[in-house]
Amino acid sequence: MAVAAGAAPKKKADAGKPxxxxxxxxxxxxxRERTESVTVPRSHIEEIxxxxGVVEVKLGVWISNTKSxxxxxxxxxxxxxxxxxxDWR
Structure with missing residues (x-):
């Protein structure tokens, strides 16, 4: 099966990557461990x-998108x- 022109091939998920x-x-x-709160400003970036090494997670955006x-x-x-x-149920 051919890939349409301009379409990127599907990527395989990296094994072991979260x-x-x-x-x-x-x-x-x-x-939460550090601040004892889950109220995160939308612009907050958390390094994990x-x-x-270290990955930057746009935590405020992630929470907003996950909730929506x-x-x-x-x-x-x-x-x-x-x-x-x-608890969003």
Missing amino acids: SAFERGLAALAQY PDSD RRAKLTGEQLDQLAALGL
Whole structure:
């Protein structure tokens, strides 16, 4: 099957690399541990350790986007967010 002109081929997920959701959860957990709050300013960027060093997560934007797309989250993902203090059910 040929790829349409101008269309990028699909990328394989990197084995062992955390997903965007997992990075967001890690950033939120770290932020909560440090501040004892899950009220994050939209412009906040949280740096989390990664196998390649440090990754910057736009945490405020991630929370806003995740909340707006919460209908697409799995029950497990919603449980993980609720455990951190974001219960959007």
